[in-house]
Amino acid sequence: MTAVLWEAEADVVVVGSGVAGLTAALDAAELGMRVVVVTKDAVDAGSTGYAQGGVAVVLGDVPGDSVEAHVADTLTAGAGLSDAAAVAEILADGPAAVARLRARGAVFDSAPDGRPARTREGGHSAFRVVPAGGDATGAEVERALVAAATDRRLPLLVGHVAVDALRDGSGTVTGLAVLDDAGRPGVLRAPAVLLATGGYGQLYLSTTNPATATGDGLALALRAGATAADLEFVQFHPTVLYTGPAVGRRPLVTEAVRGEGAVLLDRAGRRFMTGVHPLADLAPRDVVAGAITRTLAATGADCVHLDATALPDFARRFPTVHAACRAAGIDPAREPIPVTPAAHYACGGVVTDLHGRTAVPGLYAAGEVARTGLHGANRLASNSLLEGLVVGARAARAVAADARTPRPAAGECLVAAPAVPLAPRGVVQQAMTVAAGIGRDAAGLAAASDRVEAAAVVGVPVDRAGVEDAALTLLAQAVLAAAGTRTESRGCHVRTDFPERDDVWQRASLELTLDAAGQPVVRTGTAVAA
Template sequence: MTGLAALAGQPVIAGGGLAGLATALLMDRPCVLLSPAPLARDAASALAQGGIAAAIGADDSAGLHGADTLAAGAGLCDPDVVAAIVGAGPDAVAALASLGVVFDLGADGRPDLHLEAAHSRARIAHALGDGTGAEIMRALVARVRATPRITVMEGAGLRRLILHDGRVAGVEIARGGVVLALPTSACVIATGGVGALFPATTSPVGGQGSGLACAARAGAVLRDMEFVQFHPTALADGPEGAPRALVSEAVRGAGAILVDETGARFTDELAPRDVVARAIQAHLTAGHRVLLDARAATRGDFARHFPGIARACAARGLDPDRQPMPVRPAVHYHMGGIETDLNGRSTVPGLWACGEAASTGLHGANRLASNSLLEAFVCAGFVARDLDALSLPVPRPVGVPVPDAGDGVGLADIHACLGRAAGILRDGAGLARAARALAPHVATDDRALVGAMLCLAALDRRESRGGHYRTDYPRMAATAVHSRLTLARTLTMLADLSARDPALTPADGLTVP
């Protein structure tokens, strides 16, 4: 590996998923790419099944794709951002193909297109049947490794942003138990979402919001933290603590139906994800089993259409051609994150974000299926273009890394706290209890900080909209308003909560101080 001193001044990209890899590849200047795990390992992008949404069908248009995105987003999408990103969809598919991604083709030689929930057209370009993310990551990892101007630091993660006069002046990097300081005036956070903070999730274990915490501690605005998307159909069976195997939206798009133990259907399978997830949760809470029946849809050939899902089922002793699959909702995607403009710039000079870690304005309150890979690749290009156009300040020397302030909170405690308070069905009392339980730990634990910010944003949103549902405020407000939190605002809100009702019990999810 190149000596650290030789890398001073180069943009640092934190994250080894699609957003991070694409930012590095689409940039012309030398850069440093941090990945806590080997490239493509522990990245949510590699697990993506459905594909990438793009208006490339003969009966489709960017206008139709944009309208579907706006409808799913429940009033919180930015129309200009939606138009820019979905308008770039066809070029994104072409660019990925040029980088070596092999999309599945139809009889006409053009990309085969799946239909997914809340899309008015079949527009999901896919690869390896249901292995789109793995195929995209295979191609991009190979390109990154073959690009000498990209310095890849595997086993390395962003620990802290170093500021000078309010702008990024360097980064602290944790690698192999050692903390290193690297001067730079440009950092891109592409660290993914927060799914691993919840007990039932399809996210890899690394999705714990570390990049969001780094941004918040640097003073960045985090937007719409309360909006968490629960995928309706994760396999109900699986190892405890491991990511849930996902049954792609495309299975329902192909005609699979949701039934209970009596064989009765109880919801519209192609409604938006939040609607389907709540319907399934309500049915489970009422004591029913919920099963996804694909037998008639795939006619004995499930494995050809969905080979990855078929393998996951086989590992659990299930045969989708002969029996329905038991499913339940699981945390799948975080619509909130670091507030950015369309160039990926955050509210902190020198800090960019893209992918799931960013809140661009595309997803609003509820992400439209398969818009995530689209956003990650397109916005990576926007960030790369913006960085290439800048004359970056000469980096200043940075000091010795600051030691850790104390022990962190156990992940099981975070799971218990957020799983109980911030799940599909929320209420003010539960959210307040969870925020108060996390409050003593936010100064020293990044997971507690992100969890507290999520709960506070959800507590403040006294309505139900998209991926956020309050049983005590079940109606949607007439006006759609974004939530915005900074670290300072978070600490003030937590202090107010504790002063109002300081009593805690062990049932609040964390060890009581």
């Protein structure tokens, strides 16, 4: 039994303070539940604030557009692995979710006629992406939700990293173990824990994600007995500002820049997306990122260029991108922007139903940490904020509904400090970048797995860094196992040794759990691969 310094009680603990987490927390509070929000950093330090393009949603005021068209675009981007029913349900809930967000204070940009402004991003057949602040949509969404949480005096436990879900003898969740910034342990007792912790972009040396995106929630869910799926599908954003070799978060150059007319050029100034895809520069992200990668390999260049010099008033329309470019000494109104792909979005995650329920009683998930079936093998641009709004609200209602169902009395639960493999973060990131980026093969994936395993030592995380390193170590092995099992190329999973799509693999997503030793095991149909 591990001694804890404090304990508290709630009806639901929400882990994460991005769009999904705060939406769920606010809705749960409005349903009369006692809520505590736990976040390991500042309340606004997650990925939500970095989202640029907007919210993809059909509001009924764009002639020729429809929810059905949005569904079709999402299914096309998902490359055959999206769940059609999930796509239809989540997108149909979009207008109401955006209306609730606006009622909570979010301000979106307006067109001259007073209607919401629109832009277009890769893979969309219509101008249906609703922006805020030009290219600062995520920042506005985060601002509005944090303000609403503050106004409601929602309990926010900042500077506390979630370590593990507490469970009773039947495996039912009974609370959450946390560590504060000084490594001091605490326990939140609750019959429901809702994970909204984001993705795992920090598995790679270069990413659009902030330092918080280390996959803690997904690792916690796996250790609690949940199932994950689609982990091999890591989306690389095609256009990240290139300023030379760098490690860590890089500034995003939103797809909306291409949606407004910018084009990609190789080192000789030639457009290279024409002929690659019918939508050319506005092809789905996996197509554009792959084309850029092939162009770089063929030309020996370090970057390609995004020519936005013909766009009027770039600084007003894209203030975030403009500021990042100017800080790097680039004037996008006068010269092309150097860009490369970088790790961006985890299309897979904890398997949930459309109400955030996982296979573990009392454990819920929403947002990027969850796999609802919306994204499949590749996420359609700007569907992520919408998913967080919709599923965050649905999860809150599911928690409230489940609380009305009598549960057996919880047995005694030990607050165990788990001993887990921990590999140095630099080793993990280097191995993943080399072997599991855009373009993978069996030999590289196996070598990366061996390298991570050889570098790992078993220990008990005693602080935030240790919890994060444990999560990254586990997820590296999980992603490598899933990527090694899927012997085809589909969406943002590209196998150079299996370059063609093979519809044998379309029958189901690859599911992954942990075995008794805590090692990832991939299951496909009746076959099992470790």
